[in-house]
Amino acid sequence: MTVNDDSFTNWKNREEIAESMIPMIGKLHRERDVTVLLHSRSLVNKSVVSILKTHRFARQIAGEELSVTETLPFLQALTTLDLGPSQIDIGMLAATYRSDDRGLSVERFTADAVAGATGEGKIERRExxxxxxxxxxxxxxxxxxxxxxxxGSGNGLRLRAIVVRGGGQQDIVKRASLLRRDSIHGQFQGTxxxxEANSMIVANGNEIKVIYADDPTQLDYTAYGIKDAILIDNTGKWRDREGLSKHLRPGIDxxxxxxxxxxxxxxxxxxxNHDTIKPDEQILSCASCTTNAIVxxxxAMDDEYGVLRGHVETVHSFTNDQNLLDNYHKSERRGRSAPLNMVITETxxxxxxxxxxxxLKARITGSSIRVPVPDVSIAILNLQLxxxxxxxxxxxxxxxxxxTSPLKRQIDFISAPDAVxxxxxxxxxxxxVDAGATKVEGDNAILYLWYDNxxxxxxxxxxVVQYVSGVEYPTYPAPAV
Structure with a gap:
C-alpha cells in the first residue's frame, strides 16, 4: 500500500467516526439542551467535513493535531450521563485529560469534569x-x-415576530427571500x-409573525400571543433611554x-461586562461591532501587562449607511461612493x-477608514504597556x-501566514488575533484583530440576549480564570 493509500484510508476512517458523532451531538442538543463544543466552536448541526475541519483547526491554536479518535470517547461518555442544560467542550476535555495524572478512565474523568451539569446541582430546563x-x-x-x-430543543430563545414598515406588494415574500439567500453569508441552512394570508414566515418549523408598524407606540404584542419578550432593536433609530422606552409595550419586558x-x-x-447587567434593567445596548472587537x-492585555495608553485604527468594510454612488449624505465623506473609495470617517x-x-485608566483614541469590501474588518490596536x-x-x-480563559468565545487566534x-x-x-502580524518591541505591542463586523x-x-433571558448555560470544563 502506498503512502497516499494510507492517508486516504485514514481520512475515510475519520469520516466514519465523525459521522457516528453527529446523532450523539444532535440527541444531546434536542433532548437535554446540551451544546457540544470543540474549542468554543459548536458542533451542533455540523456536517462530517465541518467536524473534521474544526478538529484540524485546533492544530493552529494549540500547536498539535486533535483527532476525532481522541474526542469520540468523551462524547460517548457524555451520552451515558444524566446531563442538564449546558455547553460542554470535548476539545477541552481531551486537552485536560492529557495532562491529568490521576490515572482515571475517560468515563470517570468526564463525569468529574462536568459534575456541575449532573445530579442535584444541574440546571433544570427552562421555558x-x-x-x-x-x-x-x-x-x-x-x-x-x-x-x-x-x-434546537425549543427550550431556549424563540423568535416570535419581526416588526417592519410596510414595503408594498409581496413585501413578506421579498423579506423571506432576503432571509433565505445572502450574498455574503450564503444560503439559509434549512427551509x-x-x-402570506397570516403574514407569517415559517423557518425550520419556527412560525415568525411579520408585523407592520411605523411607530413602536402603536403596538400591543400580547395581541399576537407574545409575552415577557426581549425586543432587539436593529434599526438604531433610537439610542437613548427615552427613545428606546417606546418599545416597552404590552408583551415586551x-x-x-x-x-x-x-x-x-x-x-x-x-x-x-455582561455580568454587570442589573436584573431589573430593561434597556441596554450591545455597543458597536468595533467596540466588541477591541474591548x-x-x-486581556490590561489584565496581564497593564495598558498605559492606546490607539485603535479600524479598517472597516463599507455599510448601508454609505452611498453606492456619489450622492448627498449628512456626513461629509460618507456621501462618496463606497465600492470605489477608501473613506476616512469617525468611530x-x-x-x-x-x-x-x-x-481601565488608559486613554484610548481611535479613527476609522471604510474600504471597498462588503464584510470583515480589521482593528489595529497599538498599545503602550x-x-x-x-x-x-x-x-x-x-x-x-x-x-482556556473566560474570553475564549470572544477572542480567536490564527497563525496562518496567508490569512486575508x-x-x-x-x-x-x-x-x-492575527499572530503573524503581531508586533512587540519592549513596552509597545501592536495587535491586528480581524472581525466579521x-x-x-x-x-x-x-x-447578551441569552444572558439576560436566563438561557445562557454554563460551560464545562470551566474556563480558567
Missing part, C-alpha cells in the same frame, strides 16, 4: 423566552438566522416558507439595542471603551486566552 426583532436589515436577518439555529447606546444606557460587551483583547469605539471597561515583554510571550498568552479578510466571514468570535457581532448580541 422558552419570546424574542421580537424590530427591524430586519443586515444585523436583523443574521440575528434571525442565529435564533432559528439555536431553537423557509411564506404564509426588555429592549436590546444593536448599536452604541447614548446617555445612561449600559453598553454591554459580552464576556467583559476583549484590550481587557465611537474608542470612547465606548470607557463604558465597557470603566476600570506597563512593562516590557516579547512577541513570543504575548502570542503565547493570547493563544492561551483564546483556548474573506477567511473570517462567518466567524462567531468578536475578534481574531456582521456575523461575529450578531453572535455577541445573541450571547
Amino acid at each position: 422558552g423566552r419570546d424574542v421580537v426583532l424590530y427591524g430586519f436589515g443586515r444585523i436583523g436577518r443574521l440575528v434571525a438566522r442565529l435564533l432559528i439555529e439555536k431553537a 423557509i416558507t411564506v404564509d 426588555k429592549v436590546v439595542l444593536t448599536a452604541p447606546g447614548k446617555g445612561d444606557v449600559p453598553n454591554i460587551v459580552h464576556g467583559v 476583549p483583547p484590550l481587557k 465611537g469605539a474608542a470612547s465606548a471603551v470607557a463604558k465597557a471597561l470603566p476600570d 506597563a512593562r516590557e515583554t516579547t512577541r513570543e510571550e504575548v502570542l503565547d498568552y493570547l493563544r492561551n486566552v483564546s483556548l 479578510s474573506s477567511d473570517f466571514i462567518g466567524s462567531r468570535h468578536a475578534s481574531i 456582521e456575523f461575529g457581532y450578531s453572535c455577541q448580541v445573541i450571547r
Whole structure:
C-alpha cells in the first residue's frame, strides 16, 4: 500500500467516526439542551467535513493535531450521563485529560469534569423566552438566522415576530427571500416558507409573525400571543433611554439595542461586562461591532501587562449607511461612493471603551477608514504597556486566552501566514488575533484583530440576549480564570 493509500484510508476512517458523532451531538442538543463544543466552536448541526475541519483547526491554536479518535470517547461518555442544560467542550476535555495524572478512565474523568451539569446541582430546563426583532436589515436577518439555529430543543430563545414598515406588494415574500439567500453569508441552512394570508414566515418549523408598524407606540404584542419578550432593536433609530422606552409595550419586558447606546444606557460587551447587567434593567445596548472587537483583547492585555495608553485604527468594510454612488449624505465623506473609495470617517469605539471597561485608566483614541469590501474588518490596536515583554510571550498568552480563559468565545487566534479578510466571514468570535502580524518591541505591542463586523457581532448580541433571558448555560470544563 502506498503512502497516499494510507492517508486516504485514514481520512475515510475519520469520516466514519465523525459521522457516528453527529446523532450523539444532535440527541444531546434536542433532548437535554446540551451544546457540544470543540474549542468554543459548536458542533451542533455540523456536517462530517465541518467536524473534521474544526478538529484540524485546533492544530493552529494549540500547536498539535486533535483527532476525532481522541474526542469520540468523551462524547460517548457524555451520552451515558444524566446531563442538564449546558455547553460542554470535548476539545477541552481531551486537552485536560492529557495532562491529568490521576490515572482515571475517560468515563470517570468526564463525569468529574462536568459534575456541575449532573445530579442535584444541574440546571433544570427552562421555558422558552419570546424574542421580537424590530427591524430586519443586515444585523436583523443574521440575528434571525442565529435564533432559528439555536431553537434546537425549543427550550431556549424563540423568535416570535419581526416588526417592519410596510414595503408594498409581496413585501413578506421579498423579506423571506432576503432571509433565505445572502450574498455574503450564503444560503439559509434549512427551509423557509411564506404564509402570506397570516403574514407569517415559517423557518425550520419556527412560525415568525411579520408585523407592520411605523411607530413602536402603536403596538400591543400580547395581541399576537407574545409575552415577557426581549425586543432587539436593529434599526438604531433610537439610542437613548427615552427613545428606546417606546418599545416597552404590552408583551415586551426588555429592549436590546444593536448599536452604541447614548446617555445612561449600559453598553454591554459580552464576556467583559455582561455580568454587570442589573436584573431589573430593561434597556441596554450591545455597543458597536468595533467596540466588541477591541474591548476583549484590550481587557486581556490590561489584565496581564497593564495598558498605559492606546490607539485603535479600524479598517472597516463599507455599510448601508454609505452611498453606492456619489450622492448627498449628512456626513461629509460618507456621501462618496463606497465600492470605489477608501473613506476616512469617525468611530465611537474608542470612547465606548470607557463604558465597557470603566476600570481601565488608559486613554484610548481611535479613527476609522471604510474600504471597498462588503464584510470583515480589521482593528489595529497599538498599545503602550506597563512593562516590557516579547512577541513570543504575548502570542503565547493570547493563544492561551483564546483556548482556556473566560474570553475564549470572544477572542480567536490564527497563525496562518496567508490569512486575508474573506477567511473570517462567518466567524462567531468578536475578534481574531492575527499572530503573524503581531508586533512587540519592549513596552509597545501592536495587535491586528480581524472581525466579521456582521456575523461575529450578531453572535455577541445573541450571547447578551441569552444572558439576560436566563438561557445562557454554563460551560464545562470551566474556563480558567
